[in-house]
Amino acid sequence: MDLKKRFTNAMNKNRLAHALLFLGDNQAQKEQTALDLASGLLCENKIIPFGCGHCVSCRQISKQQHPSIRILRTESEIRIDAIRDITSAPGNPSWVIPEAHLMNKQASNALLKTLEEPRNNQFFILIAPNTRSLLPTLVSRCQRIFFKSAPIQIENGSAPSIPENLSDRLELIERFSKDKSDLNQILIAWQHHASSEFKNALLKAQEDLKKHVNAQLILEALLLSKNA
Ligand SMILES: [Zn+2]
Structure with missing residues (x-):
């Protein structure tokens, strides 16, 4: 909204x-x-x-x-x-x-x-x-x-990297939970440098997004358990 x-x-x-x-x-x-x-x-x-x-x-x-x-x-x-x-x-x-x-x-x-x-x-x-x-x-x-900042520019996989500390991750989750197309873009961009395990998690997240699973839940599942 x-x-x-x-x-x-x-x-x-x-x-x-x-x-x-x-x-x-x-x-x-x-x-x-x-x-x-x-x-x-x-x-x-x-x-x-x-x-x-x-x-x-x-x-x-x-x-x-x-x-x-x-x-x-x-x-x-x-x-x-x-x-x-x-x-x-x-x-x-x-x-x-x-x-x-x-x-x-x-x-x-x-x-x-x-x-x-x-x-x-x-x-x-x-x-x-x-x-x-x-x-x-x-x-x-x-x-x-x-407030969303200027439209996120994600080209050639140059997405914001996944921060190491928890509060920065929560901030990133807050930011990307607001807009499904931004979230989808970042899920794609992260795949460029992902390990095969994390890549599978990203693909699963994209599927969940298509099934209208809550964006915040998707990101929390993805990021709060991931090792930096
Ligand atoms: Zn008035």
């Missing part, structure tokens, strides 16, 4: 999580989507999920001037003072944190407390390249949305 549909469904059912975590490499796209989603939440014409784009509210948000949508800009480590500014901001605005991975541990814990007691109509959109640099409890508190 694409993002737009996903957000539309969630908003129609009033089930958009109050804490969202946007992951992936494409920073500009993640930030733009955060603002678009904020527009959808506050649009005077109630156009979901991304707003009408021309009411006062939508225009203020696109200029990053809406009083109810604040953006925590930072260039270095995010410390607890910044989080205190968030929690004490008058009017309980929603926040976009474009560099959430720069939060130190204290700041993360302080934000976690805030996320555990969401106020009505207050949303937090955290943006980070991946989950590794974030406090795991914070990650588990958020609804994770993975």
Whole structure:
């Protein structure tokens, strides 16, 4: 399901999580989507999920001037003072944190407390390249949305190699579970350098994919048992 549909469904059912975590490499796209989603939440014409784009509210948000949508800009480590500014901001605005991975541990814990007691109509959109640099409890508190990076170029078997450590493998699984054609491409590409045993596993995975077995399960079966 694409993002737009996903957000539309969630908003129609009033089930958009109050804490969202946007992951992936494409920073500009993640930030733009955060603002678009904020527009959808506050649009005077109630156009979901991304707003009408021309009411006062939508225009203020696109200029990053809406009083109810604040953006925590930072260039270095995010410390607890910044989080205190968030929690004490008058009017309980929603926040976009474009560099959430720069939060130190204290700041993360302080934000976690805030996320555990969401106020009505207050949303937090955290943006980070991946989950590794974030406090795991914070990650588990958020609804994770993975943004695909630019279309994956797989030519002549130059697929991303299979990482050695577990957290990188989980990340790869997360990334390739989203799109079956990407997954199929990478399964083919890996066959170029595979041992005969792993090649059989890859062929089996391709068959499973054709039978509509869940992509994440396929990748987990393939990668979590494999020796590096
Ligand atoms: Zn609007």
